Amino acid sequence: MKLLDEFHGIRDDPYTYGKKLKAERNRKIIGYFCSYTPEEIIYAAGIHPMRLFGAQGEITLADTHFQAYCCSLVRGALEGALKGKLNFLDGTVFPHTCDSIQRLSDVWRLNTSFGFFADVVLPVKLNSESARRYMTDVLSKFRNNLEKGFGRRIEDQHLRKAIDTYNHIRTYLEQIYSLHSENPHIISGSDVYAIVRASMIMDRDDLLDKLPAVVEGIKRGDTDADNGTKKRILLVGGICNHPDVYRILEKSGGSVIWDDLCTGSRYFSGIIDNSGDPVESLANRYMERPVCPAKHLSVKSRGEHLVNLVKEKEADGVIFLLLKFCDPHAFDYPHMKEYCNRQGIPCMVLEIEDRLPTEGQLLTRFETFMHML
Amino acid sequence: MYFAGIDIGSITSKAAILKDGRVIGVRVIFTGYNAELAGWNVYRELLGELGLVASDVDKIVSTGYGRNSLSFVDKAVTEIICHGTGAHYLYPHVRSIIDVGGQDSKAMVLDEGGRVKDFAMNDKCAAGTGRFLEVMARALEVDLDAFGDISLKAEKAAKISSICTVFAESEVISLISKGEQRESIIAGIHESVASRISALAMRIGVREPVMMTGGVAKNRGVVKALEKKLRMTIEVSEYAQTNGAVGAAVLAMKL
Numbered sequence: 001m002k003l004l005d006e007f008h009g010i011r012d013d014p015y016t017y018g019k020k021l022k023a024e025r026n027r028k029i030i031g032y033f034c035s036y037t038p039e040e041i042i043y044a045a046g047i048h049p050m051r052l053f054g055a056q057g058e059i060t061l062a063d064t065h066f067q068a069y070c071c072s073l074v075r076g077a078l079e080g081a082l083k084g085k086l087n088f089l090d091g092t093v094f095p096h097t098c099d100s101i102q103r104l105s106d107v108w109r110l111n112t113s114f115g116f117f118a119d120v121v122l123p124v125k126l127n128s129e130s131a132r133r134y135m136t137d138v139l140s141k142f143r144n145n146l147e148k149g150f151g152r153r154i155e156d157q158h159l160r161k162a163i164d165t166y167n168h169i170r171t172y173l174e175q176i177y178s179l180h181s182e183n184p185h186i187i188s189g190s191d192v193y194a195i196v197r198a199s200m201i202m203d204r205d206d207l208l209d210k211l212p213a214v215v216e217g218i219k220r221g222d223t224d225a226d227n228g229t230k231k232r233i234l235l236v237g238g239i240c241n242h243p244d245v246y247r248i249l250e251k252s253g254g255s256v257i258w259d260d261l262c263t264g265s266r267y268f269s270g271i272i273d274n275s276g277d278p279v280e281s282l283a284n285r286y287m288e289r290p291v292c293p294a295k296h297l298s299v300k301s302r303g304e305h306l307v308n309l310v311k312e313k314e315a316d317g318v319i320f321l322l323l324k325f326c327d328p329h330a331f332d333y334p335h336m337k338e339y340c341n342r343q344g345i346p347c348m349v350l351e352i353e354d355r356l357p358t359e360g361q362l363l364t365r366f367e368t369f370m371h372m373l
Numbered sequence: 374m375y376f377a378g379i380d381i382g383s384i385t386s387k388a389a390i391l392k393d394g395r396v397i398g399v400r401v402i403f404t405g406y407n408a409e410l411a412g413w414n415v416y417r418e419l420l421g422e423l424g425l426v427a428s429d430v431d432k433i434v435s436t437g438y439g440r441n442s443l444s445f446v447d448k449a450v451t452e453i454i455c456h457g458t459g460a461h462y463l464y465p466h467v468r469s470i471i472d473v474g475g476q477d478s479k480a481m482v483l484d485e486g487g488r489v490k491d492f493a494m495n496d497k498c499a500a501g502t503g504r505f506l507e508v509m510a511r512a513l514e515v516d517l518d519a520f521g522d523i524s525l526k527a528e529k530a531a532k533i534s535s536i537c538t539v540f541a542e543s544e545v546i547s548l549i550s551k552g553e554q555r556e557s558i559i560a561g562i563h564e565s566v567a568s569r570i571s572a573l574a575m576r577i578g579v580r581e582p583v584m585m586t587g588g589v590a591k592n593r594g595v596v597k598a599l600e601k602k603l604r605m606t607i608e609v610s611e612y613a614q615t616n617g618a619v620g621a622a623v624l625a626m627k628l
Binding site for chain 1: 438450451452453454477488489490491492494
C-alpha cells in the first residue's frame with residue numbers, strides 16, 4: 001500500500017521528519033523516551049511530542065558520560081543529542097521509570113541545551129488511592145511547567161480535545177493490531193511495526209487524518225504479506241528498535257500477532273473516559289494500563305497479563321525481547337518465564353543490543369523455536 | 374533405503390548416511406570459505422567411500438550454519454533440532470545435550486520423545502567455543518587433538534580470568550613466560566571453557582543424563598572440567614562431531 005511508504009520513511013529516519021516539521025511549520029517539538037510520558041498534555045499545549053528511540057550507528061561521545069552497563073537506548077539517545085542530531089528539539093521530558101533514564105535525565109540537563117526540560121516524577125507503586133492522587137498532582141505540575149516554559153495556557157478544553165485525539169489514534173492502532181492478529185496474512189509484521197512506530201513520531205493530527213485510510217486499505221487487502229503458515233508469536237519486552245525482527249521471524253515461519261512492548265501495545269492500551277476532570281482522567285489511564293516492570297501494580301499483574309494475552313490472542317509461543325542492560329526487564333524475566341512454564345506456554349528469550357545478532361544466528365534460534373511449537 | 378544428513382559448521386562440514394535406520398558411514402572435512410562446495414564435497418566423498426551414487430539416497434536434510442546454501446537437499450533444519458534428534462535416536466535415555474562447536478555453544482533440554490523443550494545459545498563471543506581452544510592451541514604451539522590428554526596430566530589448573538578470547542590469549546602468553554607448566558595452562562583453559570558452557574547449560578535447567586556433542590566433545594579435558602562444574606556425569610556420543618549430521622539423516626528418514 002502506497003500510504004505505508006510514508007510510515008516506513010518516517011520510521012527509518014525520524015530526525016529528518018523532525019527537522020522538516022520545525023523548518024516548514026515552525027512547530028515546537030518536545031522529545032520523550034517512554035510511554036509513561038503524558039503526551040496529551042504536550043499536545044494540548046500546541047507542542048509536538050516526538051518519541052526518541054536512541055541512535056543507530058556508533059556510540060562514542062556518550063561513552064564519556066555513561067558506563068557500558070547503561071542500555072543502548074540511553075547511550076544512543078545521548079549520542080544523538082551530543083552529535084547535534086536533535087537540534088530541532090525545543091525541550092525534553094523524562095518520566096520517572098528506570099534508573100538509567102533518571103541518570104540520562106541528569107546528564108542531559110547538564111550537557112545539552114534544548115530549552116525546556118522536565119522530570120515527571122511519577123509514583124512507582126500504582127495500587128493505592130494515594131498514588132492516584134499523587135499521579136494527578138504530578139501531571140498537574142507538568143501542565144504548569146509546560147505553561148510557564150512556553151508561555152501559553154493549557155485550558156481544560158485543550159486537554160479534552162487532546163484526550164479525544166489520542167483516544168481515536170489508540171483505537172485505530174488497536175484495530176490495526178486486531179486485523180493483523182485475526183489474519184496474519186493480511187499485512188506483514190514489519191508494516192504493522194512501521195505504522196505504530198511512526199505514530200509516535202508523526203504530527204498527531206496528520207496521523208489521525210491518515211489512519212482511517214490505512215485501516216480501510218488493510219481491510220481491502222491492499223497490503224501484502226507472505227502466505228506461508230505462521231506460528232502465532234507474542235513479543236514481550238521494553239522497546240523494539242529492530243524492524244528486522246519481524247522480517248526474520250516471518251522468514252522462520254512465525255508472525256508477531258500481538259505484543260506487550262512499550263513501543264507497541266502498551267503505547268496504545270487504555271481508552272480514556274473524557275467526561276471528568278481531564279488531568280484526573282489522564283492519571284487514571286496510567287493507573288489502569290498494563291504496567292511495565294519499572295512500575296508496580298501487584299505481584300501478579302504482569303504475569304497474569306502475559307498469560308491472558310497468550311490465551312486471548314491464541315499465541316503459540318512467547319518471545320522475550322530483552323534489551324541488554326535493561327535492568328527492570330532483566331529482573332522481571334525469570335518471573336515471567338515461570339508464568340509461561342507453569343501454563344505450559346513455550347517461550348524463548350532474545351537478548352539484543354542496539355544491533356541485532358547476525359541474521360544466521362537469529363534464524364537458527366527462531367527456526368528452532370518454531371520447530372518446538 | 375539410504376538417508377543422508379549434511380551438517381555445514383563454521384569450521385568443519387560433516388556428512389552421515391543411514392541404511393535401514395543404522396549409521397553406516399560418517400565423514401568430516403574442513404569447511405573453508407565455500408559452504409556450498411564443502412557440503413557437496415563431504416557428501417560426495419562419503420558416497421564414494423561407501424560405494425554409493427547420489428541416486429541411491431532417498432532423502433537428504435542439511436543443517437548447520439550453511440544449511441540453506443545447499444540446493445540439492447530436501448529440507449534444511451537447524452543444528453539445535455538435529456543435535457537433539459541425533460542424540461535421542463542413538464541414545465534415547467539422554468535428556469540434556471551440550472553441543473560445543475567451532476563458533477558457538479548450545480545447550481538443550483529434551484522431553485521423553487526427543488523434542489527440544491528449551492535451548493540456549495551463546496551468541497556474542499567466542500568464549501566457550503572450539504575457536505577459543507584453537508586460538509589457545511596456537512599460542513601454546515600444541516596440537517589441539519592432544520589438548521585433552523595433556524590437561525589430564527596436570528596437577529593443578531592455572532587461573533585464567535579473562536572471558537575475552539584475545540585477553541585470555543595474552544594471559545596464556547604471560548603464564549608461559551612465567552614458566553607455568555603447559556599441562557596446568559591447558560587445564561586452566563579447559564576450566565575457563567567449562568565455566569562458560571556450564572553457565573549456559575544451567576540457565577536452561579540442564580538435567581541428567583547429559584550428553585556432550587560437537588567437535589569439542591572429543592576433548593576429554595573439557596568434558597572432565599565440565600563434569601566438575603555441573604556436578605554431573607557427562608556421556609560423550611560415539612558420533613560427537615557428526616551427531617548433527619546423524620540427526621539430519623534421521624530427520625530425512627522421517628520426511
